Amino acid sequence: MNETTLLHVEDLVLYFKTSRGLVQAVDHVSFDLHKNKAVVILGESGCGKSSMAKAILRLLPRNVGRYEGRVFIDDLDIMTLSDEDFRKQVRWVKISMVPQAAMNALNPVLRAGDQVAEPAMIHLGLKKEDALDLAREMFQRVGVPVDFLTRYPFELSGGMRQRVAIAMALITKPQLIVLDEPTSALDLLTQANIMNVLKTIKWETGTSYILITHDIATSSELADEVAVMYAGQIIEVNDAEHFFEKPLHPYSQKLMASVPKLYGTEEPDFIPGRPPSLLNPPSGCRFADRCHLRFDKCSQEPPTFIVDGHPVKCWLYEKEASATLSPANKGEVS
Amino acid sequence: MSTDIQHNATSSAPADDVLISVRNLHVWFELKKWGFSHVGWVRAVDNVNFDLKRGEAIAIVGESGCGKSSLMKTLLLLNRPHKGQVIFEGKDISHLTGKELKAYRSQIGYVQQDPYGALPPFMPIHRILEEPLIINGIKDKQEREERIRNAMQEVALTPVEDFLNKYPHMLSGGQQQRVVIARAMILEPKLLVADEPVSMLDASVRVEILRLLRKLQEQYNLSVMYITHDLSTVRFFSERIFVMYAGKLVEQTHIVELLHNPLHPYTKALLTGTSVPDAANAKHLKKVPPGEPPSLVKPPPGCRFHPRCEHFMAGKCDAEEPPHFEPIPGHIVNCWLYEGNRVSYPELEAEV
Numbered sequence: 001m002n003e004t005t006l007l008h009v010e011d012l013v014l015y016f017k018t019s020r021g022l023v024q025a026v027d028h029v030s031f032d033l034h035k036n037k038a039v040v041i042l043g044e045s046g047c048g049k050s051s052m053a054k055a056i057l058r059l060l061p062r063n064v065g066r067y068e069g070r071v072f073i074d075d076l077d078i079m080t081l082s083d084e085d086f087r088k089q090v091r092w093v094k095i096s097m098v099p100q101a102a103m104n105a106l107n108p109v110l111r112a113g114d115q116v117a118e119p120a121m122i123h124l125g126l127k128k129e130d131a132l133d134l135a136r137e138m139f140q141r142v143g144v145p146v147d148f149l150t151r152y153p154f155e156l157s158g159g160m161r162q163r164v165a166i167a168m169a170l171i172t173k174p175q176l177i178v179l180d181e182p183t184s185a186l187d188l189l190t191q192a193n194i195m196n197v198l199k200t201i202k203w204e205t206g207t208s209y210i211l212i213t214h215d216i217a218t219s220s221e222l223a224d225e226v227a228v229m230y231a232g233q234i235i236e237v238n239d240a241e242h243f244f245e246k247p248l249h250p251y252s253q254k255l256m257a258s259v260p261k262l263y264g265t266e267e268p269d270f271i272p273g274r275p276p277s278l279l280n281p282p283s284g285c286r287f288a289d290r291c292h293l294r295f296d297k298c299s300q301e302p303p304t305f306i307v308d309g310h311p312v313k314c315w316l317y318e319k320e321a322s323a324t325l326s327p328a329n330k331g332e333v334s
Numbered sequence: 335m336s337t338d339i340q341h342n343a344t345s346s347a348p349a350d351d352v353l354i355s356v357r358n359l360h361v362w363f364e365l366k367k368w369g370f371s372h373v374g375w376v377r378a379v380d381n382v383n384f385d386l387k388r389g390e391a392i393a394i395v396g397e398s399g400c401g402k403s404s405l406m407k408t409l410l411l412l413n414r415p416h417k418g419q420v421i422f423e424g425k426d427i428s429h430l431t432g433k434e435l436k437a438y439r440s441q442i443g444y445v446q447q448d449p450y451g452a453l454p455p456f457m458p459i460h461r462i463l464e465e466p467l468i469i470n471g472i473k474d475k476q477e478r479e480e481r482i483r484n485a486m487q488e489v490a491l492t493p494v495e496d497f498l499n500k501y502p503h504m505l506s507g508g509q510q511q512r513v514v515i516a517r518a519m520i521l522e523p524k525l526l527v528a529d530e531p532v533s534m535l536d537a538s539v540r541v542e543i544l545r546l547l548r549k550l551q552e553q554y555n556l557s558v559m560y561i562t563h564d565l566s567t568v569r570f571f572s573e574r575i576f577v578m579y580a581g582k583l584v585e586q587t588h589i590v591e592l593l594h595n596p597l598h599p600y601t602k603a604l605l606t607g608t609s610v611p612d613a614a615n616a617k618h619l620k621k622v623p624p625g626e627p628p629s630l631v632k633p634p635p636g637c638r639f640h641p642r643c644e645h646f647m648a649g650k651c652d653a654e655e656p657p658h659f660e661p662i663p664g665h666i667v668n669c670w671l672y673e674g675n676r677v678s679y680p681e682l683e684a685e686v
Contacts, residue, residue, distance in 0.1 A: 038616070044536040045507070157626055158398075187397035188563055192607040192620045199619060214536060217566070217609040222616055240613035258538050260566040262608050263593060267570065270545070271538035274506050 006175055006208050007033040007056075012069035014048075014055040022065045023278045025051035027232040029069075030304075030311075030325075033176070033225075038202065038209035040219040040240075042255070043229035046275060049212045050100060052229070053178045056210075057097055058086055073176065092123045097178040101185060102165035106153040113139075113149030116168045123172050131171075138167040141204075142197050159190035163197065170201065178210045183218060195221040216259050220244055228252045231275050231286040235313040248312040251287045285315065353524060353557045354386045354409065357681055359418035361404045365631065376630045378404035380581040381418075383658075383679035388524070391551055391558040393568045393589070395604065396578035399627060402561050405578070406527050409559065410442055411435060419682060426684040440470050443518030445528040445547075449510035453502040459491075459513055460498040466521055485516040489546060508539035512546070519550060525557045526550070532567065544570055565608050569593065577601045580628050580638040587665040597667040599623075599643045637670065645671055 014026035025048040033039050043049045054060060056071055058078075071078050078090050096119070099105060107115055116138060117131035126134065132149070139146050142163040144156075153161055162182065169177050182198070183191040199222060201207055213219045219226070226243040228236045228251065236249040247253050257269040273290040276282055282289070284299040291298065297315040304311045305321035361379035366372060378401040386392055396402045407413045409420060415428050427438050446452035453462060463482045472478055486494045489512040502510055511531065518526060528547060532540040548571055551558050560572050568575055569589050577585040577598065585598040596602045603623045609615060623642040628634050634641055640651040647670060656668045658677040666677055 044538060159626065188565075188604060188607045189397065189622055190626075192609075192622045195609075196619045196622060199616070216537060217611050220611045220613060220615045221609055221620070223613070224616065240616060244611045244613045255537060256611065258541050259611055260541070260564075260570060262566045262569075262605070262610055268541045270540070270542040272542075274508075 004034045005032050006035045006037075006073065007210075008070075008072040009056065010070040010072075012052065012055055012071060014051055014060075014067050015065040016051075016061070017063045017065035018279070021279050024232045024281060025278060026055050027281075029229075029232075029234050031227050031234060031237055033208055033210065035175070036202065036206045036208055037224040038211055038222045039225045039227055040223040041210060041212045041227050041229055042214070042216060042219060044214055044275065046278075047229045048232040048278070049229050050180055053097065053180055053210065053212055057091060057095060057178065058083070059097075088123075092119050092172050092174065094174055095176045095178060096169040096172060096174040098165050098169045098180065098182055100180040102180075102182075103158055103161035103185070106161060106164065108153055111150050111152060112144075112156065112164050115153075116149075116164060116171055119168060120171045134171055135167070138171050139164075141170065141201065142167045143193070159186055159193060162186060162190075162194055166194070166197065166201075170205075170207075173205070174207070176208045176210065178212070180212045181214075182211070184213065184215060191218060192221075198222055216255065228255070231281055232278050233286060233313065234311075235287070236311070238310045238312075242308075242310065248307060248310065248317065249287075249314050250291050250293045250316070254290075254292075285313075351387050352385045353388045353390075353423065355419075355421040355682055356382055356384050356386075356409075357419040357421070357679055358383060359405070359408065359420065360416045361401070361408050361413055362416040363413075374631050375416075377581050377633060378630055379408065380633075382583050384576065384583070384586065386525070386557050386559065388557055389551070389555040390574065391548075391560060391572035393560045393562060393572040393575045394578055395562060395565055395568065395575060397563060397627060399630070400578045401581040401630070402578050403529060406529055406559060406561055409525075409527060410439065410444060419684065421682055421684045424684055436470070440466075440521045441524045443521070443523035443526040445511075445514055445518050445526065445531045447530040448534050449507060449514045450502060452514050453510060455502055458499050458501055459486075459505075462502075462513060463517055463520055466517060470521060481520055485520045488519060488550065489513075489516045491516065506539075507535050508543060511535060511539075511543050515543075515546065515550070519554075522554070523556070525559070527559045527561070529561045530563070531560075533562070533564065540567070541570075547571065565593075565604060566610075577604070580633055581630055582638060582668065584639065584669070585665075585667045587662075587667075591662075591665055595662070595665070597661065597665065597672060598639075598669050599645055599671075600639050637668070 010030045012026055012029045016023040016025055029052055041049045073094050078086060113132055113135050116135040120126045120131040120134050121128060136146050136149060139149060144160055144163045183194050209222060211219060211222055223240040225239050227234050228249060230251050236252050238248060247256055254271045260268045271290055276286055285302050288294050288298040293316060302313050302315045304313050304325040305317040306323040307317045307321055359379055359382045362375040362377050364372060365374045365376060382405060394402045404413060408415055419426050420428050430438055460482060463485060464478055467478045467481060483494050491497045491512050532543050535543060544567060550556060562568060572589060575589045575592050576583050579600050585601050596605055606621055625642045628638055636652040636654055637656050640646050650670050656670045658666050658668055659672045660666050660675045660677045661672040
């Protein structure tokens with residue numbers, strides 16, 4: 001971990017208990033996020049990307065089967081904190097979240113301004129008037145007219161409500177905001193607008209983002225780095241320049257090929273089959289069954305190879321790897 | 335590139351290969367206070383005209399609330415037109431009822447947006463596919479069985495036996511959408527209406543479903559109305575594209591022509607708004623027109639896009655509604671910037 005690292009996640013595990021066994025939603029996930037950068041967690045539905053966000057923010061449901069790993073934010077090991085300390089020191093103070101479908105999660109009987117002001121009152125201990133002043137400032141920042149402070153959520157359009165939800169996450173000036181599918185339910189122009197707002201905030205306030213999405217095209221609007229998740233594991237972390245040009249992992253390549261391009265004439269492709277169940281995932285590479293480059297070795301679980309500084313979990317890169325993080329003792333560089 | 339485009343916009347009677355013609359169509363919904371006193375109209379679809387040929391696929395692109403679903407529901411007669419005509423194979427269908435309505439609907443397949451919401455959760459796939467056959471009077475059990483199997487093979491839900499007795503929740507999103515498509519196809523319709531058929535699906539499955547729809551279209555010479563907000567999926571599916579804004583068609587042309595030579599300022603905004611995966615996107619802001627689509631209860635006078643338009647001409651755009659102009663053959667746009675060659679859609683004579 002060096003000075004520019006904001007968030008360091010190491011071997012994060014989150015399993016859920018169900019009547020049919022443990023669901024390995026997040027399985028030994030590691031990545032770093034640097035200050036004022038945005039990492040996109042890309043994956044299809046059910047790959048564990050939202051669970052990972054919840055694991056970082058410790059927003060856990062009751063049926064947790066296994067929850068461990070190490071998460072540092074600014075050198076503070078937040079996994080060792082008690083729940084109360086975590087709430088006081090981390091949640092909304094250092095990391096805030098715009099949950100999925102946040103625009104529909106606003107309280108219908110509270111004014112938009114009061115809802116945005118609330119985290120400032122609770123987490124920063126501000127008086128209501130000061131919190132409302134701060135809320136006004138946040139409204140301006142996200143591009144909501146300030147007279148909307150006294151309106152109720154149902155009086156606002158979808159795009160405006162999404163901005164209100166972002167304002168709520170911004171008000172405590174956290175270093176990191178987790179955005180779970182922030183634009184997926186919105187229209188194209190509204191989507192572009194929200195992305196503009198997020199970019200401006202990043203440039204002006206130095207905030208970092210974790211952007212969770214399945215929309216590859218839109219994710220490129222914000223991405224500095226891309227982490228691809230498949231069946232509970234991160235299979236590739238790459239910087240945006242390389243990823244959108246030439247992804248490493250076969251799954252990422254297939255995923256990129258499935259994006260219809262506006263002006264491209266080549267036909268987009270699809271990935272046959274479906275992701276494995278997370279109840280009893282296959283013991284080897286989890287993508288092997290759908291992979292067009294599969295070979296003998298794929299029946300064993302691949303370690304994470306470091307290729308040109310980018311971690312990728314695929315046997316194809318065994319030879320060119322500069323280092324290997326073995327799956328047995330994950331996190332140890334050999 | 336536009337010379338090969340044929341369209342019947344200016345011809346007075348529909349040619350034989352036209353399946354459905356829409357003339358001067360208005361779909362308005364009444365706003366009522368306390369359930370009875372009239373307060374106004376929501377003008378969901380306002381003066382829409384087009385012809386859809388047999389075997390042709392048309393995409394309708396627009397943002398939510400622009401009236402694209404209302405237009406489609408009117409073609410299915412789930413809404414009645416407020417004014418105007420919908421002519422299906424030379425017959426005005428806007429006032430059909432009873433048996434005639436049922437017969438008309440059996441010729442149209444409908445693929446819904448959310449496959450899980452569109453399938454009854456308590457029915458096995460077999461029953462879901464059998465239902466339309468029973469309703470439309472196919473009494474022979476053997477024939478029904480056969481058609482169910484054929485439809486499932488058509489959409490690649492194989493081996494058929496594995497799926498017949500499953501319930502919708504046991505299938506993945508892509509498989510559910512295949513069931514919806516099989517159900518839409520089982521009565522061998524002439525027109526397929528697909529309302530955002532892939533927007534709820536994962537990226538890797540999307541293309542598979544689009545290809546399936548295209549295969550069916552080609553195989554059965556189906557006419558397709560493909561409704562979407564995602565411009566990037568359009569080109570793999572349809573030949574013509576209509577752009578809709580606030581209840582009006584603002585641009586109609588061939589898809590390649592639209593991508594390379596968009597005319598209407600709104601279309602241009604949509605094209606710049608669409609992201610293409612590229613790391614450079616993160617370094618600059620997108621140009622987005624200010625504001626939001628207008629209320630359809632009191633749409634702005636003149637061109638409905640004028641409050642957001644960068645080419646706004648005072649006294650023109652806010653005074654008179656732009657008619658259909660055809661600055662390039664086969665490329666129709668409703669914008670005063672292209673004033674000149676006007677297109678008119680005369681009312682059609684049809685059997686009522």
